[in-house]
Amino acid sequence: MLSVKQVHGTEALVLDRALVSTDRFVGGWDALVTDQPGIVVAVRTADCVPVLIHDPKRHVVAAVHAGWRGAVAGIVSKTLALLESRFGSCLEHVRISIGPSAGPCCYEVDEPVLDQLCQRFPDWNKVVRTRGNGKAHLDLKALVKEQAQALGAAPKSITTVNLCTICHEDLFFSYRRERNVNGTMVSAIGLLMRRE
Numbered sequence: 001m002l003s004v005k006q007v008h009g010t011e012a013l014v015l016d017r018a019l020v021s022t023d024r025f026v027g028g029w030d031a032l033v034t035d036q037p038g039i040v041v042a043v044r045t046a047d048c049v050p051v052l053i054h055d056p057k058r059h060v061v062a063a064v065h066a067g068w069r070g071a072v073a074g075i076v077s078k079t080l081a082l083l084e085s086r087f088g089s090c091l092e093h094v095r096i097s098i099g100p101s102a103g104p105c106c107y108e109v110d111e112p113v114l115d116q117l118c119q120r121f122p123d124w125n126k127v128v129r130t131r132g133n134g135k136a137h138l139d140l141k142a143l144v145k146e147q148a149q150a151l152g153a154a155p156k157s158i159t160t161v162n163l164c165t166i167c168h169e170d171l172f173f174s175y176r177r178e179r180n181v182n183g184t185m186v187s188a189i190g191l192l193m194r195r196e
C-alpha cells in the first residue's frame with residue numbers, strides 16, 4: 001500500500017512500473033495513479049474529500065485527496081484528464097467513488113475561499129448554500145461530482161457516501177471538529193494481481 005505526503009496541491013504521482021524495496025517517494029502529491037496490479041494507492045482524510053477512481057477497461061486506478069484548495073484548483077479534473085491522456089481512459093467508462101467529507105450541513109467557508117471558487121468554477125452557486133447570517137456553506141462532494149461530470153464522467157457511474165465527517169463524531173475523525181489531527185480515515189484502491 002502506498003501513501004505519500006499530501007500538500008493540498010493538484011499534482012499526481014503516477015506508478016506505471018512495479019515497486020521495488022528501494023523506492024522512496026520524496027515530495028508531496030494529492031493524487032496517486034497506478035496501472036500496476038498489487039499496488040494499493042491510499043489517501044488520508046479528516047474532512048477533505050477522498051475520491052477513488054477505477055477504469056475497468058484500461059485497468060487503472062487512482063486515489064485523490066481533495067480539500068477545498070485542491071478541489072477548487074481542479075485536482076479531480078486534472079487526474080481524470082491524466083487518465084485520458086496517459087492511459088487512454090474513456091471517462092464514460094470510469095467509475096468514481098466520493099467518500100465521506102465535511103458536508104454542506106457544517107462546512108462553513110469564508111470570503112477568500114468563495115472568491116477563488118467563483119473565479120474558477122462558473123457554476124459555484126450549485127455547490128454553495130448561503131445562510132441568512134451572511135455565512136456560506138460549501139458542498140465539497142457536490143463540487144467534485146460536478147467537475148467530474150463536466151469532464152464526461154457518467155452520473156450513474158459516480159457514487160457518493162453522503163455523510164458529513166464533522167457531525168458524525170461516532171464514525172469519523174474531523175479536523176474541523178477536533179481542531180487537531182487526532183487521526184485520519186484511509187481510502188484506498190488497487191487492482192487485483194492477475195492470475196497467471
Ligand SMILES: [Zn+2]
Pocket residue numbers: 103104105106107164165166167168
Ligand atoms: Zn454536518
